[in-house]
Amino acid sequence: MTDQDTLPAASPFSSIDAVVQALQGAGYYADRRLATAVFLALKLQRPLLLEGEPGVGKTELAKALSTALSRELLRLQCYDGLEQREALYEWNYAAQLLHMRAAEAQGISTDVESEVYQPRYLIRRPLLQALQAPAPGAVLLIDEVDRADEPFEAFLLEYLGEYQVSIPELGTIRALVPPVTILTSNRTRELNDAVKRRCLYHWLDYPERERELAIVRAQVPQASATLSEQIANFVGRLRSTPFASAFQRGPGIAESVEWAKALVALDTIELDPEIVVDTAGILFKQRDDVAALTHAMATDLLKPAEEAAP
Ligand SMILES: Nc1ncnc2c1ncn2[C@@H]1O[C@H](COP(=O)(O)OP(=O)(O)O)[C@@H](O)[C@H]1O
Numbered sequence: 001m002t003d004q005d006t007l008p009a010a011s012p013f014s015s016i017d018a019v020v021q022a023l024q025g026a027g028y029y030a031d032r033r034l035a036t037a038v039f040l041a042l043k044l045q046r047p048l049l050l051e052g053e054p055g056v057g058k059t060e061l062a063k064a065l066s067t068a069l070s071r072e073l074l075r076l077q078c079y080d081g082l083e084q085r086e087a088l089y090e091w092n093y094a095a096q097l098l099h100m101r102a103a104e105a106q107g108i109s110t111d112v113e114s115e116v117y118q119p120r121y122l123i124r125r126p127l128l129q130a131l132q133a134p135a136p137g138a139v140l141l142i143d144e145v146d147r148a149d150e151p152f153e154a155f156l157l158e159y160l161g162e163y164q165v166s167i168p169e170l171g172t173i174r175a176l177v178p179p180v181t182i183l184t185s186n187r188t189r190e191l192n193d194a195v196k197r198r199c200l201y202h203w204l205d206y207p208e209r210e211r212e213l214a215i216v217r218a219q220v221p222q223a224s225a226t227l228s229e230q231i232a233n234f235v236g237r238l239r240s241t242p243f244a245s246a247f248q249r250g251p252g253i254a255e256s257v258e259w260a261k262a263l264v265a266l267d268t269i270e271l272d273p274e275i276v277v278d279t280a281g282i283l284f285k286q287r288d289d290v291a292a293l294t295h296a297m298a299t300d301l302l303k304p305a306e307e308a309a310p
Pocket residue numbers: 027028029030052053054055056057058059060061184215252253254257
């Protein structure tokens with residue numbers, strides 16, 4: 001028997017369909033390509049890098065995966081200026097100082113330095129928590145990594161490649177169980193090639209109509225069947241040519257769901273151009289985009305949706 005046999009199975013999923021099912025059980029609707037990426041990331045124990053527009057379900061996938069796997073979710077939200085000590089660990093200076101004072105007061109002349117750099121004075125941040133999580137291990141979400149700076153990306157390489165980190169005072173800390181690691185990027189900038197090479201890559205697109213409809217139905221069951229279908233059609237068309245070019249940022253899935261909730265709150269049974277224009281502030285978060293959705297465009301967008309239904 002090798003070490004490999006005693007380790008927990010890399011993936012509890014025997015097939016891609018099983019991934020689809022498990023995610024759906026956690027309220028997440030994945031298409032086959034995404035489920036394949038997840039299946040492989042688990043099987044090969046590789047980090048998964050998800051890129052896509054805001055609101056396409058990148059963050060939500062990590063949450064759903066943690067539910068589906070019954071693994072704790074650890075989340076590292078990236079931002080400009082994020083430092084290692086917020087991602088990995090920092091020393092609890094106050095406690096270290098107290099320890100040193102106490103040692104002084106008692107006149108103990110031991111090797112104080114080695115005493116204060118013990119694991120118990122370590123404040124563990126998400127990366128270290130993920131490495132040290134007991135079985136079955138954690139899901140680590142490194143969210144919006146494009147917001148962090150390049151030195152931070154470089155710092156991630158050791159973790160992403162080997163599931164280990166080096167702490168000068170303590171040495172190398174290796175994962176007990178490789179954490180399921182999801183990185184997301186809104187692609188505000190290109191990520192370093194070295195990061196990409198260590199990850200499986202998946203571009204997460206807006207959902208196709210059927211999947212968006214399923215999400216709206218699941219999250220807003222009070223919406224009428226007609227309304228849900230109209231929302232899925234309308235939003236889908238808004239994001240495609242020629243309409244998409246009129247807007248700076250198309251609505252994400254979150255906006256579709258919000259819109260459905262708002263329309264239900266307004267007792268809407270069916271969409272019409274007036275209600276679309278009146279509620280445009282839910283679909284778009286920018287003033288120019290709200291203004292760009294005119295009555296005429298709404299009329300245009302609603303027409304084919306109605307005719308298209310067989
Ligand atoms: N595939 C999906 N299945 C179910 N809900 C989804 C899905 N994708 C997105 N959502 C919904 O859309 C919202 C926004 O998704 P989110 O993961 O925050 O987007 P991103 O991280 O890509 O910006 C989520 O809170 C969730 O309610």
